[in-house]
Structures are given as C-alpha cells and as structure tokens.
Amino acid sequence: MPVEDQELKKAGLKVTLPRVKILQILENVVDRHMTAEDIYQALRDAEEDVGIATVYRVLTQFEAAGLIERHNFDNGPAVYELDRGEHHDHMVCTETGKVIEFHDADIEKIQERIAKQNGYDLVGHSLVLYVKPKS
Amino acid sequence: MPVEDQELKKAGLKVTLPRVKILQILENVVDRHMTAEDIYQALRDAEEDVGIATVYRVLTQFEAAGLIERHNFDNGPAVYELDRGEHHDHMVCTETGKVIEFHDADIEKIQERIAKQNGYDLVGHSLVLYVKPKS
C-alpha cells in the first residue's frame, strides 16, 4: 500500500482520489507553501477533476489530522504546508513574496515564559517576519 | 482646535465628522482592539450616520498615516488599535478571546539578527501567542 494511503488511514480518512492527489502534490511541490488555489490549479494541470470546494474540505481535514499546517500571512489567501514535525516560523520578502523558514530556540523559550508570567499556557503561536533584501 | 482635528490635519486629512468620530472612538474605547464592525456599531449607537464603507476607508487612511495599526489574528476580521508609539505584540486567549499586549526586547533583537543573517532588512513583524488559562 502506498505511503499516502497509510497516512490517510491513520488519520481516519477514507482513501479517495482527491485526498491522495492533494497529499502527493503537497509532498512533491518545490516551494512548500501553497494556497488552495495553487493546489486546485496543480490538479487541473494534472487533468484531475477535483472541485475547489473539495480542495478546501480536504485541506481542513488534513489540518485537523495534523498532516498539514495552515498559515495566514498578512493579507491574501491562506497557505498550506506539509507538517514534517519540525516546527518553524516564517520570513516573507515583501518585494518578491519569497517565504523562508527559520527556527530559533531562544524565541520559543521566551514565548513560553511570557505566557506563564501572565497566567496562561501557550497553545500555539504565529510569528512572521516581513523583510526586504538588504540595501 | 480639538486634539483630534490637529492629528488629522497633521496626517494630511480633511477634518470631517466620520474621521473625528472614529478617532474619538478609538481613543476612548476600553478594550483597545476593535474590528471595523465594532466601530460601525459604536457609531450607530451614537446615532451617527456613517456607512461601513467609510469606516473601512477611514481606517485604511489612518493606518497609512501611522495613526493606527491593523492586526490579522488567526481567523475572523482584522482588528485596529491606536498607535501610541510603543511597539508591542499580542497574546490572544483562545477561550475568552481576551487580548493581552506584551513587549520583549530580546525577541525583537533576535528577529533583527535572523533577518540580517539571511541577507534581509527587517521591515515589520507579526507575533501572536495563542494561550489558554493555566490549568
């Protein structure tokens, strides 16, 4: 059984063509951050008849299952990326739109500390740096 | 001349009733983070006939003029807050929706360093901690 099928089963989802295809696309794409529309276009390029509504439904299910992550950058549509289990944050170039991933243990630690100091548990965070090429 | 009028003039905007009222609302509201809809409702409560389109237009102008800041928390509408010149980030309680402001000099410094290390200048950032009451 292909790897994708196992991942879907493990997530409690039936193995259907749209789900397998979308998972494959997310696994093979070069720029790992895609919008629902990007995925929809990739499916059409591959001659697959999948509706945009299904794309959104599948992405929502994948996110709930922990297979992917959804990010809302400043304006514009949400982007999705495969969850490879290595947490990271994002840097977005305001001139080219390029997305760079990074991770910093100190920032993570400080966030935990700040939440605690305010009487809360940290359940998630969103950190996006907006940058432009060094002048 | 009222303070609001001066601020508008300084921003190069004509002193009109919708602009003055919206600025006053943002200055006086207790919870400093409001959506466009919140502001629209506040105007209607005050019997002011201002359209929602004007609210959005004025907020966009205020943001461009540096009078206010716009934030996009996870989903849902954007929230606006007066810019008091003290930069801060936000913590949002996932159970109550409460917004807490915080500032951490170390995080700010590390962000600068990360951008530089990647060959970029930092032009802005968005950091939101999602938290829940300590269990």
Add this chain to the structure above:
DNA sequence: ATGCCTGCAAAGCTTTTGCAGATGC
C-alpha cells in the same frame, strides 16, 4: 448496503470600489 465523500452551485463573510451627491477649505 451503508455511510462517507464529491462536484456543483449558491451563499457567507469581510473588504473594496463605482458613482452621484454632499461637505470642508
């Protein structure tokens, strides 16, 4: 056979825009 899944189209929600009239300077 059954219940989950899908495509289509329509609706939903937030935000933007075109236009004709109103207002500030």
Add this chain to the structure above:
DNA sequence: GCATCTGCAAAAGCTTTGCAGGCAT
C-alpha cells in the same frame, strides 16, 4: 468653487455549505 469625501449598493476575494449523486469498504 473645487477637490476631496461620503453613503449606498454592488462587486470582489476567499471560504464554507446544501444538496443530490458517487464511491470506498
């Protein structure tokens, strides 16, 4: 008086949902 501003309504952009039929198990 003239440019800017405003309200209204319509449109735009992204995402969700209702429904009738289709598919996996």
